[in-house]
Amino acid sequence: MRWLDERSATAPYLRKALRYLFPDHWSFLLGEVALYCFVVLVATGVYLTFFFVDSTREVVYHGSYLPLHGQKMSEAYASVVHLSLSVRAGLLIRQTHHWAANVFLAAIVLHLFRVFFTGGYRKPRELTYWLGVTMLMLSLLEAFLGYSLVDDLMSGMGLVIGYSVGLSLPFVGQNLMNWLFGGEFPGGPQLWPRMYVAHILIFPILIGMLLGAHLLLVAMRHHTQFRAKRKQTERTIVGVPAWPGQAPRSIGLLVGTAGFLFLLGGLVQINPIWLWGPYHTYASTNGAQPDWYLGWLIGGLRLMPGFDVVIGHYTLVPGPFWGGAAFPLVVFGFLYLWPWLERRFSGDVAFHNLLDRPRDAPVRTGIGVGMVSWVFLVFLAGASDRVDVTFGVGYVPQIWFYRVAVLVLPVVFGVVAWWICKDLQAGERVAADRRHAQAEARLARMRRAQDSRVDSG
């Protein structure tokens, strides 16, 4: 300790870090879970790079998996089949990586819900929040890239859809995609190395840097807290210090998250790519579903009626733009603008270290529930072909139902949520009044008793 301090002069900072206070609430662990998933993703990802070949050069498969024998496929796909079926622990690490990506995004989204519905993004933490939203966006792209790199049939179908959405961007789409892909789809030979570098270097580093800034800002401004105890105010934080209270819990959560992901990776099959076969532009399969975090986008693409904006012979906006680009832009635009919008319309410019409960801000909760149900309904619409196959409900009627539902139900849910908040508040006021009245009555009784004693005495 002394040795280190003499050479780095960091003892004051270390002391501060060890006494850093963590307010105790289970919902504060969601962000931590996301962080630990990121750790697992990097660790398993590094292992996968030792086996992956980033090339679409065509080879004929002669590996250990007989059903694919003699099939023409890209080196990338062949290397992942080899990794999955012939490398000891290869499949475990690949499946753990894939599961970790799914849990990572789920944890980020739940963390976002927590921050949104408790008003955790308010001054002075807007910057932290914007960094978080940006990381969510980057993580979606990063996960999509990883899914695409395998070059199996499903991933190729995903990639061409992504390409088509890019192509549909007004004014710039065609040139942009031509430039990024090195030519028209399926692109030039540089495409795969390019995607690979983006997936294993550029995006992880970007996310890592933003993550560092995010955590630094959290630490500098300290955690928010719910008002659970009388001591907890806007000025005073109450919590468990990092050492010795919080550290074993947090390390336990890291190790537990990793253990859970390895169990999933070992026991629950995910994306058995050798069954899908290699991708060709002229091949596709029915019933393809993306990973859950892209479900809202496939839903948006499926839900949108064929609607190209055309003037005469001039196509201004091709259809995929609406569901694949405009829809996520609106959602992320809302997320970025929300702190500013709320400030603007509520006039609340104060410092906030105490969190709201959702019922404390009925308008915010109502709008939030409306947005969440909007995105979730579109997400459900993306799964309507599975509902058709599993339950026999026709696809076309389902789509028409959703086309109406996504416009109506979010408003209904939002208003209901607002009303529930108001009702809960009113209930609390009644309960508080009653307690108050009871206390007063008790006080009055005591006083009367005292008075009578005095009188008789």
Place this chain on the structure above:
Amino acid sequence: MTQLLGLAIGLALLFLAAALVVVGLKLVPIEEVAEEYPPQEHPGEQQVIAELIDESGTRFTRARLFKLGLAGAGGTIGLALLAPAVSFGPLFHVGDFLRTPWRRGRRLVDENGRPLKAAEIEKENFYLAFPEGLDDEQREQVAASLVVIRLDPDQLHLPPQLKGYDAHGILAYSRICTHAGCAITLYRAPLFQPDEPRPALVCPCHYSTFDPATGGTVTFGPAGRDLPLLPLYEDSRGYLRAKGNFDGPVGPSWWGVRLWKAQP
């Protein structure tokens, strides 16, 4: 093997986690501590920083020249950095989007390169076809692959500009959906007339549905453009050949796609 490894690593980590949580909850003294939040702002420091910047501004002369020079240098370097990025891919050369490998007289072949005969094309079935003489890589071009079907000539209601595109009821559509570029690998052939009145080509990605009897018009789903049709004829030996090029650009749409025609 994978299961055992996963169980071993996963359980080992989970037990360790459980131990740590027990340590955290039971063994370590849990004390709740109260502390002040950091101050809202540091006006003193803010002022010092502002003064430092102000002072440095007054000290050096020709501030305007300096700023101009700085902006100029920054802009030039920024532009210079753009130059290497331009080499990523053809930015303005987009003619390839319209090029197709189809020429008049080119035969249709199946996956194994065997030429397709008109007599082999059955109703209620659909076939994958390519132009003759393409290597594997060229077959991946979006405009190469076709879906070939046969309809009753009296079922056919092609619009006037597509009259004669079929070879006695045999139709060859581009296999690539005009919505998001997936391959059309579903053919809904009506087996029972009252149930499903019209045959349909369907893309499994977003269920865009095209009517092959009316020239590939969209009947359901998100596609915004008809499926391009390749004109066909049957030669004297019964082989199917292209009569020309598609009636429109192949593949997913882009800005201004309807201005153009497919080119050889």
